Amino acid sequence: MSSENALHHEHEHHEVELSVWPLVIGLASLLIPFAFMAAFQWSSPVIGLLLTGVSVVLLLIGCFGWASEVYSKNQDVGLSKIAILIFIISEILLFGGLFGGYFYNMLPAEVWPPANTPDHVPPLGLALFLSIFLLSSSGTIHVAEMKLEKGDMGGFKGWLCLTIILGLLFIIGQAKEWAGLIGEGFTVSTNAFGTFFFTITGFHGSHVIVGLILQIFVLLLGSRITKKSHTIVKATGYYWHFVDGIWLLVLSLMYILPYYGI
Amino acid sequence: MSNEEPKGLKAWLLTTDHKKIAILYLYTAAVFFIVALLLAVLMRTELLTSDKLIFGPKLYNVFFTIHGAAMVLFWMIPVLLGFFANYLIPLMIGARDVAFPRLNSLSYWFYAASGVIAVLGLLLPGRLDIGWTGYPPYSITTEANTALYIFAVHLLGASSIGGAVNFITTIITMRAPGMTWGRLNLAVWGFFGAFIIQLIGVPVLAAAVTLLLFDRYLGTNFYDAAQGGSPVLYQHLFWFYAHPAVYVVALPVFGIVSEIISTFSRKKVFGYTSMVVAIMIITVLGFETWIHHLYVAGVANWSRVIFMWATILIGVPTGIKIFNWLATLHKGSIRLTTPMLYALGFISLFTIGGVTGIANGLLGFDIHVHDTHWVVAHFHYVLALSMTMLCIGGVYFWFPKMTGRMYNENMGKLAFWITLLGSLVAFMPHFKLGLDGIPRRYWSIPEVYSSMMIISTIFSYIAIAGFILAIYNLIVSAINGEKAGDNPWRAKSLEWSIPSPPPFYNFEKIPVIEEGPYEYGKPGS
Numbered sequence: 160m161s162s163e164n165a166l167h168h169e170h171e172h173h174e175v176e177l178s179v180w181p182l183v184i185g186l187a188s189l190l191i192p193f194a195f196m197a198a199f200q201w202s203s204p205v206i207g208l209l210l211t212g213v214s215v216v217l218l219l220i221g222c223f224g225w226a227s228e229v230y231s232k233n234q235d236v237g238l239s240k241i242a243i244l245i246f247i248i249s250e251i252l253l254f255g256g257l258f259g260g261y262f263y264n265m266l267p268a269e270v271w272p273p274a275n276t277p278d279h280v281p282p283l284g285l286a287l288f289l290s291i292f293l294l295s296s297s298g299t300i301h302v303a304e305m306k307l308e309k310g311d312m313g314g315f316k317g318w319l320c321l322t323i324i325l326g327l328l329f330i331i332g333q334a335k336e337w338a339g340l341i342g343e344g345f346t347v348s349t350n351a352f353g354t355f356f357f358t359i360t361g362f363h364g365s366h367v368i369v370g371l372i373l374q375i376f377v378l379l380l381g382s383r384i385t386k387k388s389h390t391i392v393k394a395t396g397y398y399w400h401f402v403d404g405i406w407l408l409v410l411s412l413m414y415i416l417p418y419y420g421i
Numbered sequence: 422m423s424n425e426e427p428k429g430l431k432a433w434l435l436t437t438d439h440k441k442i443a444i445l446y447l448y449t450a451a452v453f454f455i456v457a458l459l460l461a462v463l464m465r466t467e468l469l470t471s472d473k474l475i476f477g478p479k480l481y482n483v484f485f486t487i488h489g490a491a492m493v494l495f496w497m498i499p500v501l502l503g504f505f506a507n508y509l510i511p512l513m514i515g516a517r518d519v520a521f522p523r524l525n526s527l528s529y530w531f532y533a534a535s536g537v538i539a540v541l542g543l544l545l546p547g548r549l550d551i552g553w554t555g556y557p558p559y560s561i562t563t564e565a566n567t568a569l570y571i572f573a574v575h576l577l578g579a580s581s582i583g584g585a586v587n588f589i590t591t592i593i594t595m596r597a598p599g600m601t602w603g604r605l606n607l608a609v610w611g612f613f614g615a616f617i618i619q620l621i622g623v624p625v626l627a628a629a630v631t632l633l634l635f636d637r638y639l640g641t642n643f644y645d646a647a648q649g650g651s652p653v654l655y656q657h658l659f660w661f662y663a664h665p666a667v668y669v670v671a672l673p674v675f676g677i678v679s680e681i682i683s684t685f686s687r688k689k690v691f692g693y694t695s696m697v698v699a700i701m702i703i704t705v706l707g708f709e710t711w712i713h714h715l716y717v718a719g720v721a722n723w724s725r726v727i728f729m730w731a732t733i734l735i736g737v738p739t740g741i742k743i744f745n746w747l748a749t750l751h752k753g754s755i756r757l758t759t760p761m762l763y764a765l766g767f768i769s770l771f772t773i774g775g776v777t778g779i780a781n782g783l784l785g786f787d788i789h790v791h792d793t794h795w796v797v798a799h800f801h802y803v804l805a806l807s808m809t810m811l812c813i814g815g816v817y818f819w820f821p822k823m824t825g826r827m828y829n830e831n832m833g834k835l836a837f838w839i840t841l842l843g844s845l846v847a848f849m850p851h852f853k854l855g856l857d858g859i860p861r862r863y864w865s866i867p868e869v870y871s872s873m874m875i876i877s878t879i880f881s882y883i884a885i886a887g888f889i890l891a892i893y894n895l896i897v898s899a900i901n902g903e904k905a906g907d908n909p910w911r912a913k914s915l916e917w918s919i920p921s922p923p924p925f926y927n928f929e930k931i932p933v934i935e936e937g938p939y940e941y942g943k944p945g946s
Contacts, residue, residue, distance in 0.1 A: 161707060170540045172615070175438065175551065176437045176525050177427065177431065177432070177435035177436060178437050178522075178526065179435050179532055181437075181523050181524075181526035181527035181529075182434060182435065182526070182530055183640035183765030184527055184530070185527060185529075185530025185531060185533065185534050186530075186534075188530075188534050188536075188576060188579070189534040189537060189576075192538050192568065192572035192573075192576075192693075195568055195572065196568055196569070199568065199638045200547070200566055200568060225523060228523075238520045238521070238590055238594055241590050241593060241594060242520065242521065242586050242587070242590045245585070245586045245589050245620065246586045247585070247591060248620055249582050249585070249620045249621070249623065250622065250624065251625045252620075252621050252624040252625055253625070253627060253628055255625065256624060256625035256627075256629065256658055256661070257628050259478070259625075260628070260632065260643065260654050260658065263651065263654050263657065264649070264650065264654070266649065271798060273649065282850055303490065327455075347635070347639065347640060347642075348640045348641065348642065348648075350642070350649060351648070351649040351650060353640055354635075354642045354643055354650070355643075355788075357634070358635065358641065385428075386699060390583075391853065393538040393687070403577070421573075
C-alpha cells in the first residue's frame with residue numbers, strides 16, 4: 160500500500176489538468192463508422208477511404224500528443240502494469256467468444272472441416288514454421304526486459320529490435336499464407352471453416368500488429384525509458400506474452416486439430 | 422498549469438477531473454433518457470387503438486428499437502457507471518482522481534461518439550428497426566443501416582472496457598490509508614462487481630456484433646443457416662453479455678439503495694458482509710443464466726434445465742439484499758426524505774419485478790409467456806422503472822454534495838408519488854396480456870384489450886410526468902436552491918466529510934480511514 164499511496168501525496172499543490180488528446184481520439188473514432196457507411200452502404204468508397212485516412216491521421220496525432228503529455232509531466236507511477244493485466248482479461252474473453260462460436264459450429268458437425276475444404280487446408284507446416292518466430296520472440300522480449308533491469312540500455316534496444324523483427328516475420332508469413340489460400344479459392348465464403356479460420360487468425364494477427372506498434376512505440380520513446388521508468392515496457396511485455404499464448408490456442412484449434420480432421 | 426480551477430467551455434470539454442466527466446455523463450445520459458421517454462409517449466399513444474392512430478407499424482419498429490437501446494445502453498448503464506461511479510468512487514475511497522484521468526475522458530468521448538451514431542440510426546434513411554437486440558437473420562437481410570447499430574455498440578464497448586480497466590485499477594490501488602476492503606461503501610462494491618461484468622461480458626458482445634458486421638457486409642456465414650452457420654449463435658453471444666448487463670445496472674443500484682437506507686435510518690447496514698458476498702455471487706452467477714433468453718430458440722434440454730436452476734438461484738442473493746434492507750430499516754430512526762422515498766419505492770417495484778422474474782425463469786412457464794407482454798411487464802418493473810426511479814433518487818441524495826444547494830423537498834416528494842402511482846399501474850395490464858399470449862413488439866393490440874391499453878397509456882403518461890417534474894426540480898434547484906451545507910444528511914460516509922461542491926482536488930490531505938462508512942448511533946454522530 161505505502162508505495163501506491165505515494166501517488167496521492169505527490170501533487171500536494173493540486174494541479175488542474177486539461178487534455179485535448181482524448182477528444183481528438185474520440186473524434187477519430189467517430190469518423191470510422193462514417194467511413195464504413197460511405198464505403199459499404201452509400202457506395203462511395205473514395206469518400207470512405209478519405210474519411211479513414213483523416214481518422215488515422217487524427218488517431219496518430221492524438222496518441223503521440225497523449226504520450227508526449229504523459230512523459231513531459233513524468234507521470235509514470237506504475238499503475239499501467241495492473242491495468243494491462245486487467246485489460247488482457249477482457250481480450251481473453253474476446254477470443255473466448257470467437258472460439259465459443261467456433262466450437263458451436265464444429266462440435267455438432269459430422270465432418271470437420273466441411274467436405275468442400277481443399278486438401279492442403281489448413282497449411283499446418285507453414286504455421287508450425289511461423290510459430291518458431293512468434294514463440295521465440297516471447298523469449299527475446301523477456302531478455303530485453305532483463306537487460307533494462309540491469310541498466311544495459313544498448314542490450315535492451317538490441318533485444319527489443321530482434322523481437323520486432325521476429326514479430327514482423329510472423330506477420331509477413333501469415334500474409335503470404337492468406338494470399339496463397341485466397342489465390343487457391345479458399346476464402347471466408349467457402350464454408351463455415353473458412354469463415355472462422357480467417358476471422359480467428361485475422362483477429363490474432365491484428366493483435367500481433369498492435370503488440371508490434373507498442374514495441375515500436377517503446378523504441379521511439381528512446382531515452383525516456385529508464386531503469387526506473389519502465390512501466391510501458393512491462394505492459395508491452397505482458398501484452399506480447401498474451402498474444403503468444405493465444406497463438407498456441409489458434410495453432411491447436413485452427414491448424415493442428417482440423418489438419419487431423421477434428 | 423495553475424492552481425486555479427479553470428472555467429468556461431474549455432474547462433468542460435478538455436477536463437480530466439472525474440467529477441466534471443461524471444457530470445458530462447449525467448447530462449448526456451439525461452438527454453437520451455428524455456428522448457427515450459418521448460418515444461415511449463409516442464408508442465403508448467399509438468397503442469391506444471388497435472388501428473393506426475399516428476404513425477403505424479414501420480415507425481413503431483424503429484421507435485421500440487431506439488427506445489430500448491437508449492434506455493439500457495445510453496441511459497441506465499452510463500448514468501450508473503459513467504455518472505455515479507465516476508463521481509463517487511474517488512470520493513468514497515479517499516482519492517484525488519481515478520487511476521487514468523485521460524482514459525476516463527476518452528471513455529466519455531467514446532460514449533458521446535456512440536450516442537451520435539445512435540441518433541443517426543434513428544434519423545438517417547434506413548432507420549434502425551432491428552430491435553435493441555439486433556437479431557439475425559433480420560438484421561442481416563434488412564435494408565436498415567445495421568452498421569450504425571454495430572458501430573454504436575463497438576464505441577460503447579470501447580468506452581465500457583476503458584472504464585472497467587480504469588475503475589478496477591482505481592479501486593484496487595488508490596484506496597486511502599486504512600480504507601480496507603471491509604470498509605468500502607456498498608456502492609463501491611456494487612460498482613466493482615458491475616465493472617467486472619463489463620470487463621468480461623462486453624468483449625463477447627463486441628465479438629457477436631463484429632461477426633454480424635462481417636456477415637452483413639463481407640460475405641461470411643456465421644449466422645446464415647443456409648451456409649452452415651446459425652442465427653442461434655448470435656443469441657448465445659449476445660445474451661452472454663446482455664443478461665449480465667442487467668446486473669451491471671442492478672449491482673450499483675443495490676449499492677446506492679444501501680447508502681440511502683443506512684443514512685436515513687441512521688443505522689449501520691444490516692449484514693454488511695452478506696451484502697458484499699451477495700454482490701459477488703450475483704457477479705459470478707450472472708454469467709450462468711443467459712440461456713433463459715433462448716428457452717424457445719432451439720437449445721439442448723440439459724442446458725435449459727441447468728440454466729433454469731442458475732436463474733432461480735440468483736433469487737437467493739437478491740432476496741438476501743432485500744431482507745437486509747428491511748432489517749436495516751427495522752427500529753431505525755427513519756427520515757422520509759425524497760431520496761429515501763425513491764429507495765423505498767425501488768424496493769417495492771423491484772420486488773414485484775423480481776418475483777415475476779422467478780416465474781419467468783421457470784422453463785415450463787416461460788415457454789408459455791416467452792416474447793409476450795408478460796416479459797415486457799416483468800422487465801419494466803424489475804429493471805426499467807424501479808432502477809430509473811432509484812437513479813433519480815440517487816441524484817437527489819448526492820445533489821447537495823454536487824451543487825452545494827438543496828432541492829425543493831415538497832416538489833421532490835410530489836414528483837416521487839406521481840412516478841410511483843404511474844409506474845405501479847402502467848404495466849399491470851401487460852401481465853394479463855402476456856398470460857393471454859399476446860406477443861410483444863406488435864404495433865397493434867386486439868380490440869378486446871382496448872380498456873387495458875387505455876389504462877396502461879394513461880398511467881405511463883403519469884409516470885413520465887413524474888420523471889419530468891423530478892428533473893425540472895433538479896434543474897431549478899441547481900440554479901437557485903438554498904445553500905445546503907457540507908453534510909445536510911449528517912451522513913458518515915467519506916464523501917460527506919469534504920466541502921460541497923467538492924474542490925477539484927477532492928481532499929486537502931488524503932484522509933486516514935479509521936472506521937467504516939455506516940458507523941451510526943455512536944455518541945456525537
